[in-house]
Amino acid sequence: MADRLDLPQGTLDLLILKALATEALHGWGISERLQQISRDAFQVQQGSLYPALHRLERRGWVKARWRTTENNRRAKYYELTRQGQRQLEKEMDAWRKLTAAMACVLDTG
């Protein structure tokens, strides 16, 4: 895929929250999920996930817990907190409004 998009500023947090909306995942799992749901549309440097995850954890939007994987490895799983859930809804809402408005502006012309 030649024209993969760089993530707009501030959207990585939203994507992570969205990825965690259904189930708890570890870091690599989140990066896999992001690839999946965006159908490889975004160019996400895998390493940049972790600072973002740690920041979200500090803010209390995600909670981290060490669990064992199916392969019996120890891994750090992240899950959405109630606060994170609310944040996700808020940001999704804002994002939708923004895209709708942008689309409206761009289409009329």
Add this chain to the structure above:
Amino acid sequence: MLNDLLYRLRAFFRREDVENEMEEELRFHLECEAARNRKSGMPSGDAYQNARRAFGGIDQTREECRDARGTRFLEDILQDCRYAVRMIRKNVVFSALVVFALALSIGANTAVFSIVHEVLLKPLPFRDPSRLLAVWDTYSPQYAKIGISPVELQSWQTQHDVFQQTAWYRSVPRDGNLRVPGAEAMAVHADFISTNLFPLLGAQPLMGRGFAPVEEPSSAILSERLWRSYFGSDAGIIGKTFRFDGNLFTVVGVMPSAVQFPDWADAWFPKGPLLADELTNPVRHALGFVARLAPGIGENQAEARLRTVSKRLAAQNPSTSTGWGIRVAGLQDDLTGKVRPVLLLLLGAASLLLLIACANIASLLLSRASARTKEMAVRAAMGASSLRIGRQLVTESLVLALLGGVCGCLFAKAGLLLAPPARAQMEPAVVIFLVVISFATGIFFGMAPAIQAVRADPQSVIKTAIVTGSGMSSRSALVVFEFGLTLSLVIGAGILAKSYVRLMQVNPGFSSSGVLTLRILVPPSRKPEPLFHLMQQKLLSLPGVQTFAVTNALPLIANRANASRFNVPGSPLINPDSLPTAQIRTASPEYFQAMTIPVRSGRIFSERDLNQPVVVINETMAKRFWPGRDPVGLKFITGPWGPNPTWSTIVGVVGDVKQFGLDSESSLDVYYPNLFAGYLIVKTARDPLALARNVERTLHAIDPELAVSDVRSMDQIAGESARTRRWTMGLPATFAALAFLLALVGIYGVMSWSVAQRTREFGIRMALGAQRSQLAKLVLRHGIRLAIAGLALGTLASLALRRFLNSLVYGVSTGDPLVYVSVPALMLVVALLACYLPARAASRVDPSISLRFD
């Protein structure tokens, strides 16, 4: 919010755990990615490589994760501190010097501040103390602060719209003999107070109760001090009785020492038969007045009202009001007014010392910083931002300053043990002050090297190892500043020292050598004459005793309350509405001989003069009222102020005696022949204190109810009366000496540093034919220029600051030309000496070596 804080705290304090977890997490990610790559058929070597590539810069991720924790700032500080400690340990001698200089100056400031805080800043321990007012009378020119009269009291008490409440107390102690059966008598200061004095102040008794609005005249409140000392902290004291000058009193309460008012009182009585005419006689001025301002009324409004009232009173009684005025002040200002200038002077001197120490350390750090330029340049080249380097340097300074603060705290504690008001403690406010000034000094002296480091361009530093002159101007400025401050401190101390020397040269008018004094309270039932003769007979028979005399008040520490008006009819100096006052002294005939007070004219008393209307006056009074004549044999009126006044005959004139301290003005003194024993004077040829035990024992053998106190030699009294002066002179002088030392170290440091920096230049000059002596002169001229600039600055500063000394000097002008010329001259000479060594070093530069340098 809480989550955030907990997260950061864990990240900071469990740093290692958090780091390990991060490593494990990142490793897990790479392994998962590699495993997937392998599954899709990649060779295992490539699988891992690809995983790393997809991940991106792993070190960068680590750093970003650390940033994301939000503890970066703290960690940097910790690292800076660790580094600072390492630097300090690497330069032990330098650091120890800096810490010592800081500890001295911070310690001095802390000690002085804790006294200032205790005395001036801390609110009085009363309810809403800022609303309390003290009002006194003034009587020009002698009395700046004297009790109010009953007439004033009555009219002020009714000013309900400006005063919520008013109270009075007897402004001077009523001294008496306190005694419980079976114990020795004790001399105490009692005070009569209005029953509402303590409620007005909001002072609660420690035990028992305060006075009821209408109180039995025989009730008494004890001070905690007296309760503990004389009554042995008796828990059942309430309801017990004691005798005061023979009168029976019942204890109703004990006042804690924290709310002691007035501070000299040992016991308080309500209005009663022991009180004389203080509350009735319109010409007595023996009452202290305290008031609580009514809500919404300011001090100025109250003062204006009192002045109006006083004017009206004066118009009604012109004969007793001329020359009188009032002074109104907040109670705290009133109580501390005397020590305020002294304390502020000490605080000022201590802060100057601190500033000088800061300037000195800053210039030391600057010279060390120039030795560290390479280190800084390397750090900058390694990627440290210049702000980061600056912060590192400031942290180093702060660590030094805090070390100095800790040691200074110890110095301050030691200093406070020596200081006279030992009640000053290291209270929270003082500790805050200590921490704040430690931080402030650290930042202040750390700023200069930090700014220099931030400005430095790493490339130029690495390229050229010699940076001639960089930092020279800021160091020179610091030296000039330091010299200027030091000069003003030394000039101030010089003026105070000169004033002290003047004071010590003052002739007190008597000889203190061999004189023992004892204060004595005689029960009122004893007749003075037989007692005197008994004491005279017994004491003169003691070995070593030469003379024995009695008087009502001692020189140097006399109370101004022992005064009375007199009239010299026909003298042009007399204004019948405003009669002059004289100090009243009673003396047994031997008094003048015992105190070695010279007779100027006429004779002193003999036994026959007792109870006769004869007086001896002092020289000042004789010259003032009988100028150009010998007043011996003349008469003047000494009261009482009724229809039949007493005319007293002057039988002699004696030399002036300093009644109120060495620095007091000459008073008008009238001596009456009397055997009343207030103070005993025992003159011996030996050490008077060695005699003290024997004299006391003899007195108790004569009459066990004699209360003896204040057993001191006249030399001790003279020393104590000059004590405040000694402190106000001694401390600034010590500070000035320290400052001088620092300034010398400063100028020496700058000069040797500049010589070291200019070695190459000197080498070139010499190679070009300069003489050694020329090089030395070059250095000397530079040093002298700095010193002169500093001295000029300091002279101007001293002239600007000298009015602060006005109230503290005796017999010296605050602009004393001798001090203003000799101190700068002396400092210049010493500065020259300090520059001599660097100058000699400059003249010994070997061109062949210095040019090969580097």
